[in-house]
Amino acid sequence: MADKTSSSAYWAANVRVILISLVIWFVCSFGLGIILRPALKGISVGGADLGFWFAQNGSIYVFLVLIFVYAWRMNKLDKEYGVEE
Amino acid sequence: MDQFTLNLIVVGFTFAIYIGIAIWARAGSTAEFYAAGQGVNPILNGMATGADWMSAASFISMAGIIALAPVGGYTQSAFLMGWTGGYVLLALLLAPYLRKFGKFTVPEFVGDRFYSGGARLVAVICLIVISVTYVIGQMRGVGVTFSRFLEVSTDMGLYIGAAIVFAYAVLGGMKGITYTQVAQYVVLIIAYTIPAIFISLNLTGSFLPQLGLIGGYAPQGGDVAVLAKLDSLVTELGFTAYTADTNNMFNMILFTMSLMIGTAGLPHVIVRFFTVPRVADARSSAGWALVFIALLYTVAPAVGAMARLNLTTTFWPGAATGSAMSGPALSVAEIDSNPKLAWINTWKATGLLDFSDKNGDGFIQYFNEKALVTAANKALADAKKAVADSTDADKTALEAKVTEAQAAVDAALADPANGLGGKSLTELGFVGNELTKVDNDIMVLANPEIAALPGWVIALVAAGGLAAALSTAAGLLLAISSAVSHDLIKGSINPNISEKGELLAARISMGFAIAVATYLGLNPPGFAAQVVALAFGLAAATIFPVLMMGIFSKRINKEGAIAGMLAGLVFTAVYIFLYLGWFFIPGTNMYANTPANHFFGISPLSIGTIGAVVNFTVAYLVSMVTKAPPQHVVDLIESIRVPKGAGSAQAH
Numbered sequence: 001m002a003d004k005t006s007s008s009a010y011w012a013a014n015v016r017v018i019l020i021s022l023v024i025w026f027v028c029s030f031g032l033g034i035i036l037r038p039a040l041k042g043i044s045v046g047g048a049d050l051g052f053w054f055a056q057n058g059s060i061y062v063f064l065v066l067i068f069v070y071a072w073r074m075n076k077l078d079k080e081y082g083v084e085e
Numbered sequence: 086m087d088q089f090t091l092n093l094i095v096v097g098f099t100f101a102i103y104i105g106i107a108i109w110a111r112a113g114s115t116a117e118f119y120a121a122g123q124g125v126n127p128i129l130n131g132m133a134t135g136a137d138w139m140s141a142a143s144f145i146s147m148a149g150i151i152a153l154a155p156v157g158g159y160t161q162s163a164f165l166m167g168w169t170g171g172y173v174l175l176a177l178l179l180a181p182y183l184r185k186f187g188k189f190t191v192p193e194f195v196g197d198r199f200y201s202g203g204a205r206l207v208a209v210i211c212l213i214v215i216s217v218t219y220v221i222g223q224m225r226g227v228g229v230t231f232s233r234f235l236e237v238s239t240d241m242g243l244y245i246g247a248a249i250v251f252a253y254a255v256l257g258g259m260k261g262i263t264y265t266q267v268a269q270y271v272v273l274i275i276a277y278t279i280p281a282i283f284i285s286l287n288l289t290g291s292f293l294p295q296l297g298l299i300g301g302y303a304p305q306g307g308d309v310a311v312l313a314k315l316d317s318l319v320t321e322l323g324f325t326a327y328t329a330d331t332n333n334m335f336n337m338i339l340f341t342m343s344l345m346i347g348t349a350g351l352p353h354v355i356v357r358f359f360t361v362p363r364v365a366d367a368r369s370s371a372g373w374a375l376v377f378i379a380l381l382y383t384v385a386p387a388v389g390a391m392a393r394l395n396l397t398t399t400f401w402p403g404a405a406t407g408s409a410m411s412g413p414a415l416s417v418a419e420i421d422s423n424p425k426l427a428w429i430n431t432w433k434a435t436g437l438l439d440f441s442d443k444n445g446d447g448f449i450q451y452f453n454e455k456a457l458v459t460a461a462n463k464a465l466a467d468a469k470k471a472v473a474d475s476t477d478a479d480k481t482a483l484e485a486k487v488t489e490a491q492a493a494v495d496a497a498l499a500d501p502a503n504g505l506g507g508k509s510l511t512e513l514g515f516v517g518n519e520l521t522k523v524d525n526d527i528m529v530l531a532n533p534e535i536a537a538l539p540g541w542v543i544a545l546v547a548a549g550g551l552a553a554a555l556s557t558a559a560g561l562l563l564a565i566s567s568a569v570s571h572d573l574i575k576g577s578i579n580p581n582i583s584e585k586g587e588l589l590a591a592r593i594s595m596g597f598a599i600a601v602a603t604y605l606g607l608n609p610p611g612f613a614a615q616v617v618a619l620a621f622g623l624a625a626a627t628i629f630p631v632l633m634m635g636i637f638s639k640r641i642n643k644e645g646a647i648a649g650m651l652a653g654l655v656f657t658a659v660y661i662f663l664y665l666g667w668f669f670i671p672g673t674n675m676y677a678n679t680p681a682n683h684f685f686g687i688s689p690l691s692i693g694t695i696g697a698v699v700n701f702t703v704a705y706l707v708s709m710v711t712k713a714p715p716q717h718v719v720d721l722i723e724s725i726r727v728p729k730g731a732g733s734a735q736a737h
Contacts, residue, residue, distance in 0.1 A: 007723065007726075007727060010726075010727060011726050011727075014726070015637075018177050018178070021173070021177055022177065025170065025173045025174075025177075029166045029170050029341065030338055030341065030342075033162060033166055034331075034334060034337055034338055034341070035334070035338070037330065038330060045299055046298070046299025046300060046301075046310050046311075046312065047299065047301075047309075047310020047311055047312035047313040047314070047316075048299070048310075048312040048313075048328045049328070052159055052162075052312075052328050053299060055159060055162035055165070055166060056158075056159075056162050056165055056298070056386040057165075057295060057298065057299075057383050057386065059165075059166050059169075059170065060165065060166070060169045060375075060379050060382055060383055061379075061383075063169055063170055063172065063173050063375060063379075064372065064375055064376060064379055066173055067172065067173060067176045067177075067368075067369075067371055067372035067375060068369070068372045070176060070177060070368065071176070071365070071368035071369045071372055074181070074365075074368055075365050075368075078365070078728050078729075082729075083727040083728055083729040084365070084728060084729065085363050085364060085365065085728050085729060085730070
């Protein structure tokens with residue numbers, strides 16, 4: 001294992017990436033899809049409103065991009081801290 | 086060639102492929118049997134995960150669950166977000182670390198991280214309860230799908246399905262299952278999307294169903310949006326608007342969350358990420374899994390909305406260009422004579438669809454019948470039956486009741502509040518909804534016929550439904566058998582068992598698991614729909630929290646983990662049993678399962694989220710007052726947190 005300070009710095013950086021990703025995950029599904037839907041009724045997307053679209057389709061697209069961006073960020077982080085396989 | 090022969094040929098061909106793969110991918114070692122030798126390409130693993138994850142319920146029922154929900158299609162979005170958002174949690178919080186840990190099963194991680202055979206045993210119990218309840222529904226699904234397409238009885242279909250799974254799961258273990266699932270994924274996604282593309286082209290002119298959902302309605306020149314058209318038609322017919330808001334936002338949030346963390350906590354999904362070569366692959370493989378799942382899950386809401394629209398315009402032909410009641414309803418004569426509508430009688434024969442011309446006008450009126458009207462009609466039928474059944478000489482009292490019930494029906498029909506658009510049913514000449522049954526499954530199963538697609542597409546849908554059911558059943562059975570052979574036999578009963586002996590034990594456990602699942606599938610405990618809720622709720626309340634704490638906290642110890650899992654398990658199970666009966670025995674429930682009775686409006690389906698909170702809280706409090714984990718466990722946690730040093734890949 002790498003020395004103690006660098007491995008705990010790696011973990012802190014990792015947790016930061018996870019937290020940012022979780023915020024996006026929450027906002028696009030629970031936020032835009034459910035909680036904020038009544039407030040965003042005015043924005044229409046093809047016959048329904050933005051909240052409806054996020055709940056049925058939009059959130060899934062965001063999830064997809066999110067996982068790949070996370071994987072890419074983490075692989076970069078692995079290299080920066082020299083902990084890749 | 087008739088449809089039946091075509092179905093047999095296409096289904097037989099796909100089965101030959103699955104068996105061929107099974108023979109090619111025989112497992113030679115326990116590593117291959119439990120984790121496919123940890124050498125599966127992450128993209129292929131993503132496909133296999135997609136097939137593993139998407140069950141008969143996703144393939145056949147989900148579009149209908151969204152399309153036909155009495156509360157409207159929007160509220161059912163919980164399934165769409167919940168069953169996909171869970172993969173984000175898997176990728177971020179569990180998959181890479183569990184892959185780094187590098188062993189074969191979920192209980193094994195729990196046992197090592199919490200340095201306790203007891204914790205491992207509790208995890209095995211949770212895993213078996215979750216997987217067995219889940220597999221019952223899948224075995225039923227296999228039987229039902231076979232019986233629908235191959236004209237055999239449900240029981241016979243179940244035996245055939247069990248035999249096929251036995252052949253490739255016992256022979257190939259995880260390796261055989263994984264590569265079979267890749268083939269099954271290809272079959273099911275083609276079968277799902279082809280009819281959807283044609284329907285989208287018909288209704289919206291858009292090639293992509295995802296764009297069709299937000300597109301314009303083609304029969305009216307595309308000026309009106311599909312969803313706006315659907316909303317106006319269903320509200321005219323007395324239904325809740327398709328895009329209507331949920332009436333219980335708090336419960337919808339908890340339900341969505343419960344499905345998400347339940348997904349991330351399902352053992353048969355987690356073990357899929359043990360099969361890839363590297364930690365980095367575990368991260369991207371979750372993404373690939375979601376790509377392949379999203380191909381179906383983004384199409385499903387489009388299929389749902391369009392099939393509902395098609396159903397409505399079929400029964401109200403005027404609706405295609407105007408309002409629903411701008412023309413007469415569909416006539417019985419038309420159903421019997423128009424070859425394009427032959428599917429109505431075909432599916433009527435299966436019992437998934439039913440209609441009856443109650444007012445005898447020769448037309449079938451489809452609308453939302455108010456509960457009051459239904460109740461009054463039922464009371465009248467009961468009163469008439471009482472007269473007919475009575476052996477008394479003097480029936481005056483009973484006949485008076487019939488007169489009374491008839492008056493109640495007349496009053497209900499005459500009340501504009503029970504009618505449509507301000508007119509009472511009497512004014513409209515209706516006596517009740519005449520499309521008496523529309524099963525959820527019809528929305529997908531009848532799609533190729535509604536869109537007048539060729540016979541081979543219908544056969545493909547049959548093969549797709551079977552692929553979805555078989556692949557999920559196989560994945561669940563593997564999770565059960567490896568818990569038995571690896572965690573129980575090797576882990577506690579006989580730790581010195583040889584590699585060869587364990588492989589044999591794994592195969593015998595698999596055979597045994599299939600036998601039990603088949604038995605339960607033949608004799609379901611009468612709660613097929615509820616068990617899925619139980620499986621998700623328990624996975625959310627037990628497995629997900631214990632794994633997450635095991636990775637992200639160094640302070641949670643064995644006492645905390647065991648107490649947390651048990652608290653989550655008991656709390657969640659008891660809440661579900663309160664409404665659905667103790668151990669699902671009908672009639673033993675303490676409260677009726679209605680929203681008014683739910684604590685804080687939380688339905689038993691959504692309780693897993695609260696169960697997870699209970700688990701986290703109990704585990705934290707108990708850990709704080711007991712001894713911290715020993716140094717070797719802290720070292721283990723530090724090692725799973727960095728990718729470096731994962732076991733090298735084994736190619737095959």
